[in-house]
Amino acid sequence: MEKSFTRRWQLKDYVFAALMTVGLAVTAKITQPLASTIPLPGATTIAWAPFAAIFLTLGMARLRRPGALALICGVLALLLGLISWTISAFLVVALVAGELAALLAGGFGSRSGRLVANVTFFATTCLVGWTIAVGFLRGTPVGDLAARWLTQPWVLLPAVVASAAAGAVGWWLGEQIVGQLQRAGKLDDG
Numbered sequence: 001m002e003k004s005f006t007r008r009w010q011l012k013d014y015v016f017a018a019l020m021t022v023g024l025a026v027t028a029k030i031t032q033p034l035a036s037t038i039p040l041p042g043a044t045t046i047a048w049a050p051f052a053a054i055f056l057t058l059g060m061a062r063l064r065r066p067g068a069l070a071l072i073c074g075v076l077a078l079l080l081g082l083i084s085w086t087i088s089a090f091l092v093v094a095l096v097a098g099e100l101a102a103l104l105a106g107g108f109g110s111r112s113g114r115l116v117a118n119v120t121f122f123a124t125t126c127l128v129g130w131t132i133a134v135g136f137l138r139g140t141p142v143g144d145l146a147a148r149w150l151t152q153p154w155v156l157l158p159a160v161v162a163s164a165a166a167g168a169v170g171w172w173l174g175e176q177i178v179g180q181l182q183r184a185g186k187l188d189d190g
Contacts, residue, residue, distance in 0.1 A: 007065070016062050017071040023055035024076050041149040042126040042159030046166045049122040053170020054177065056118055060108040061178040062187060068108050069098045069117055086132050094124040115171050122167030126160045 035047035081088035098121035133146035181187035
């Protein structure tokens with residue numbers, strides 16, 4: 001079994017994860033108000049994904065074990081739950097999907113595992129976010145708009161694919177940073 005799977009979580013792991021959570025929150029704060037004015041499914045996820053995926057990739061590359069994505073995004077889900085429980089709900093579903101996908105792809109220690117986790121996380125965020133909006137916000141402008149888009153898969157499917165692609169772009173940027181940090185000796189293996 002890989003060393004990082006058996007090593008206990010340490011304070012430095014929690015601090016690093018917290019910093020990545022702050023990165024996610026800041027990127028959301030910047031991108032969401034701008035993207036929410038675009039009345040298309042997935043616009044907010046597509047705008048957020050390239051930036052957020054950088055922080056997710058850095059976090060997964062540093063922590064390298066199951067629970068890394070949950071630690072980073074779970075805290076974000078708790079914080080955003082103060083704003084809206086629906087945001088927390090789709091983040092939790094997306095982080096579980098991302099964790100499972102990464103485990104099936106070999107874990108967070110590999111580039112491919114981190115790519116699969118990012119793509120799955122952002123595609124799930126888009127799809128589940130709109131599904132929750134339809135299920136629980138019906139009768140509101142957001143819920144009614146979401147219901148209209150969900151009945152048109154020719155619009156929703158490209159939004160999910162674009163969200164996944166935006167996550168892949170952020171993963172690639174994050175891996176470039178990971179490579180630079182590893183060459184400089186500033187990013188250990190967790």
